[in-house]
Amino acid sequence: MRYDTIIIGAGMSGLSAGVRLAYYEKKVCILERHSTIGGLNSFYRLRNRNFDVGLHAVTNYAEPGTRQGPLSKLLRQLRLSWEDFDLRPQLMSSIVFPGCTLQFTNDFAFFSEQVAAAFPDQVAGFRELLQRIDSHDPLNLERTPKSARMVVEECIPDPLLVDMLFCPLMFYGSATPRDMDFSQFVIMFRSIFYEGFGRPFEGIRLILKKLVRHFKSLGGHLKLRAGVRQIHQQNGRAVAVTLDDGTEIEADNVLSSAGAAETMQLLDPTVRNVTPPPGDISFVESISVLDCEPARLGHDQTIVFYCDSPRFHYERPCEPVDLRSGIICSPNNFDYSRPLEDGRIRITALADPRFWLTLPDDEYACEKQRWNERIIQGAVRHIPDFRGHVIDTDVFTPRTILRFTGHVNGCVYGAPEKFVNGRTPVHNLYLCGTDQGFLGIVGAMLSGITVANRYLLK
Ligand SMILES: Cc1cc2nc3c(=O)[nH]c(=O)nc-3n(C[C@H](O)[C@H](O)[C@H](O)COP(=O)(O)OP(=O)(O)OC[C@H]3O[C@@H](n4cnc5c(N)ncnc54)[C@H](O)[C@@H]3O)c2cc1C
Incomplete structure (x- = not known):
């Protein structure tokens, strides 16, 4: 089958672009290498518990029914309702x-x-x-x-x-x-x-599942475990892609959310322009599951951004993790009418991708545990000590991000140089998401919508 547009990646931006194009009856296929949707903002189940990957909070909060602002714009553009996102304020x-x-x-x-x-x-x-x-x-x-x-x-x-x-x-x-x-x-x-901040009671899976259901109901195709290995060009235009399993799919346009450097790597090297340098800002995140709500321990803040040094340093650290600053997020501390299934504390800190990506396999688990303890030790200077209440832990690093999203360096916010107009050196190959320049959950969704509107719905 030949498509009007192939979208590389089923993260927030790819799914939003897909909904927009499918709504206007374009033949559109989203190709995702991973076995699930969401990309940097995914979810998983581990030891009978639900975990979110990239959700601390949805930014750009607005009260349901608000007519202005990014959130209301994106709901309108996607033909979704406020209830579909079910955001509760911080x-x-x-x-x-x-x-x-x-x-x-x-x-x-x-x-x-x-x-x-x-x-x-x-x-x-x-x-x-x-x-x-x-x-x-x-x-x-x-x-x-x-x-x-x-x-x-x-x-x-x-x-x-x-x-x-x-x-x-x-x-x-x-x-x-x-x-x-x-x-x-x-x-x-x-x-x-x-x-400000909001969060759905069910976490990011609610929004992702709504987007996928909506996309499919509009006739869009979503293929998981369908990594794009190569983008083929003819006369300066992208004409088809080859998947990891060798399948070739033709399209009039290609929209990639894989990242700028990552997308350029998919082009034939003989016609590829200079590959833009990838970024190196990445994080380690520690997720602690507690036997009670954090509020019971005296912690009722939604998010705490902390810095222990006189100046704030935001850069790739020289150490595996920069313990001088971080983010403490408690998903329980939103304005919900009922408690979440368990208590959670997520702590995020800047990490050095070089360390985590080159660590020998047999040292990885041990280093994760060691740094997790140090991260928590730093954070409990700012919130009540919850360590006696931890019943489960998960930790992810730049290595996890690279493995599940393909972002070079396990980089969360993409390349330093953005392709703000969404164009690439290849005429009908466009970028959306992180490297187009709108970041975060709402940003990524608006990016997919904006690039689809501007180039693919003409
Ligand atoms: C720990 C963490 C916490 C975060 N917290 C927040 C938060 O609280 N609030 C907020 O707003 N944002 C947050 N973010 C950022 C937010 O998750 C991202 O900005 C957003 O999800 C990016 O979406 P995207 O579609 O641009 O890219 P991605 O999510 O990276 O999607 C790209 C997709 O493309 C796929 N792909 C790549 N290469 C190929 C290929 N060759 N073939 C097929 N598929 C491919 C990848 O697997 C991926 O699914 C967080 C991120 C992280 C990692």
Whole structure:
């Protein structure tokens, strides 16, 4: 069968693009190498328990029925309802640095008050920054990059406040070390501080299953265990793909969510342009299952972004894990009307992919356990010590991410250089997702929608 569009990858962006194209009766096939959907944001069952991979929180929270904002736009574009996502708001999150804590909810006025109380002499600068954020159009796909650090430091002289603002935004969406593009900063600032966090009671599987069901009901084809080995070109156009098992599938267009460097590797080397350098920002995540809700131990925060050193360092660490900072997420601490099946604490910290990817197989399990203990030891300086309540543990590393998504270096936010307009050197081969430049769950979905609308629904 010949398709209008082949989509490489059944992550958030690929599935969203697929729904959009299938809705407009395009013949579309999503090819996924893994045996399940979701990519960086998947789910699995282990020892009779459900685990989420990449979900701390869905950003860009909005109350059901809201007409404006990214979430409402993406639901409209996908013809899904608010109930399909079933998002419940966060309770309260915080940014904790030495000697200073800023709390935030989904009400931005509360965060502004926190900033004003902790940094009274920075209020005018903070207002100036908000004006610059409000007047910036981050969705201009032809934009040129600009240093966010430069803009923020022009407004706010206090380095502590600058670092505290950057910390959650970089952790949740920066492919570049130390600094980020101002447009990306604006997207993340709005999605985290203006709009905030939500989570479905059932976790990410609810959203993924809705997307797949919807896609199939519209006539879309989804093939799992169908890795793309090669993209064939003729006269500068992509014409077909070959799968790992040798099957060839023809299409008029190819849309890839595999990543920029990863997609270029699929092209014939004789016609391939320069491969863009991949990123190296990756994480280790420790997931502890508790015998009680974290609130029973006195921990009712949804997400804690912490940094123990005077300056926040966001870059590939020299050690296997950077223990100086991290994210503590408690999926239980959303505004649910009933308890989750068990208590969970997830702790995420920057990791050095080189260490984890080159570790001999027989040392891997032992190193995971060793670093898991150290990560938890660091985190319990900021939340009640839950170690006596752990009944199960799972840990994933850059190696896990590489294995299950194919992202070079086990990189979570893709290449530092983004292909914001979604185009590649091959005329009808497009990029969506992480390397198009919209990051995170909502970002990836909007990316799939945007690129599909712009090039494939003409
Ligand atoms: C630990 C962790 C925590 C996170 N927490 C959050 C959070 O709380 N909130 C948030 O908004 N975001 C979070 N994210 C980020 C979010 O998960 C991602 O930004 C988003 O899911 C990316 O989606 P994507 O479609 O762009 O890419 P991916 O999910 O990477 O999808 C690409 C897909 O392509 C497939 N593929 C690759 N190569 C091929 C090939 N050759 N052939 C066939 N298939 C191929 C891969 O298997 C994969 O399924 C987190 C990520 C991680 C890892």
